[in-house]
Amino acid sequence: MKKLSVFLFMFIGLLGLTGCSSKGTEVVFWNPFAGADGETFQAMVDEFNDEYKGQYYIDSQTTANDGNAYYDKIKTSAQSGDGPDIAIMHIDQLPQYQANDIIHPWSNDEVSAMSVNLDNFSETTIESATFDDQLYAMPLDTHPLVLWINNDMISEEEIPTNWEEVQALAKEGTEGSYTMAVPSNPYVLNRFLYTVFLQNDIPIVDETGTKVLYNTEEAKEILQVVQDAAAADYTPAPGEDVSNMFKLGEVGTLFEGIWMKNAWDEAGLNTTAIPLTGLFGDTPANWASSHTFVKMNNEMTTEQTEAATMFIGFIEQNATEWAAAGQIPANEEARETDEFKQLEPQYSLSQDMDDYKFYPSVETQDATWLPLETYANEVYLGQKTPEEALDAAQKDGEGAAELVK
């Protein structure tokens, strides 16, 4: 009896060590996809597990990133060794995790095993995923901030194409039937400002990642426009949830992420979306981010690495399925498929891939840029002047960057 127990313990331990089970070689995979996009992604994981039943098994675990919970979990688990084997990570988060050795590079052999051709990805995407000449992340998609349009409220002729038309459309708004709205969500407002700053050639951070460069006269003017527009009668009152108002048909257009596609469809809205390039300045630029696959600092067996690369390859090859959840595939090959060409507004928005700009790829990106999120929201609410907000953001940003460095 005792011998049997010892044998069972050893057997179970061995299974744990090798990541093997009756399900096949097991790989733990973490992702932040909750809600409608989470259902789409889980369905893709299930398809993979069915197709490779008994050979590979992806144990997909989701943690919604509310309040940054997903990344908090990744950081703490990386220290305790309880983290996943592979994970989804936003492209702008990569620098800090790479600098701290939490993510490991994909070798050329591993990339080959994914059956992915890196030439099919934009230069910007690959550059942002590469550190010390090594690829640390396999990009899955691109998700820009866009201008959503309720087709039942805004006609095709009214859709703005430049700053003058944006202003003209905004001023047509009346209570209960607004045409435009200043983003009430601080997260969205910050990405909106990033877009407007870049379109007006306002830099964000210097090359060393320690000096905040966006505290300029032009930035003050932009924030003043934001404050005035929010306080005007022709837009919703500051603090009103404009995303909800768009959903209820009380606002005709909305600055939001492309990932809201499913939410609008579920609400029965008849929508389209346009990129932001050209709406606020002459320089083509539009904030975007990208979900990427990263290899964590867990030691994987050869079989697990094989399972992980097969899985990533499978998802990349079925990126159109993922795109239906409101994403643009990072892989050009997927963007050229007939299936993707049927997806609107994703396909139309994919025509501007070169204009989509990620946050600067520096370790101090959060430190230097995030403080503006808090203070810009106060400008929008009329509780701080643009000057106060930019000064405070610069002080906080440079102070935090100094600490990170």
Add this chain to the structure above:
Amino acid sequence: MKKNSRVGYLFLAPFLIAFVLFLIIPTVTGFYLSLTDYNGMSLSNASFVGLDNYRAIFDSNSYYFKDFWESLIRTLMYVILITPAVIIIPLVLSYVLNTMNAGKRLLKGMFYIPVVLSVSGIATLAGWVFDQKYGLINFVLTSLGFDAVPWLTNPTFAFMAIVVMTIWWTMGGNLIIYIASMQGISTEMYEAADIEGASKVKQFFKITIPSIRPQLAFTIIMSIIASFNIYGQPAVLTGGGPGKSTMSVAMYIRNTAFGSTQAAGMASAMGIFFGIMLIGITYFQFKHVIKEM
């Protein structure tokens, strides 16, 4: 005797194991981290910095000084506003409920239900109630001809919304303790007081309160500690905003560890300092306040 004490330790073992695992070890580890510049991501790159993190808490030139002390003072304000309310309101309610015959169980249930809900659920619900455009309160106000109030985007209103939400969420726990303890008071004392002509108010202060002193002491201590540790309510309802106007010290410590500064060592020092402060306050209560009761 010896055998009995062994059995005693055996019964204590589950608690002691949990106590060591989830309190002693994290506290010792936290103290060690507080003496380093650990960034929350790479322990191998952390250097020993001695008491530098503790000095930064008190150094007015440090990056953390202003926000840490402001969030601590804000937390103190939460404690000052929430604690008396979650003691006094349930105390009065339980006294009234104990005198009722009909509807008592229903009302007890109604007051207690929020306690069993998670902070995320409560805060989401509060978000709907306080929503500026579609919220229940503003619906009533605007229906009566008043202007809508920016409950969650005005610093003062947002702070008060969190206070009100916390009182509603937590007072049910104290209410049940008071009701149970009041039911243990002999009815003969109230009958005698009635015969003597004592009013209900006088009976409340002269019979009820003195009879439930131990329970009152327990709830006061626990409510103060719980109010100091306020985190989930502002984190979910306002994200600490607008600006930093509703950010509690627990939220600030979390942000210091995992936010843009990546200063988990510094956050550990803040956590240790805050913990020592709470132990001091609780000790003071035991020594001077509870002893008097």
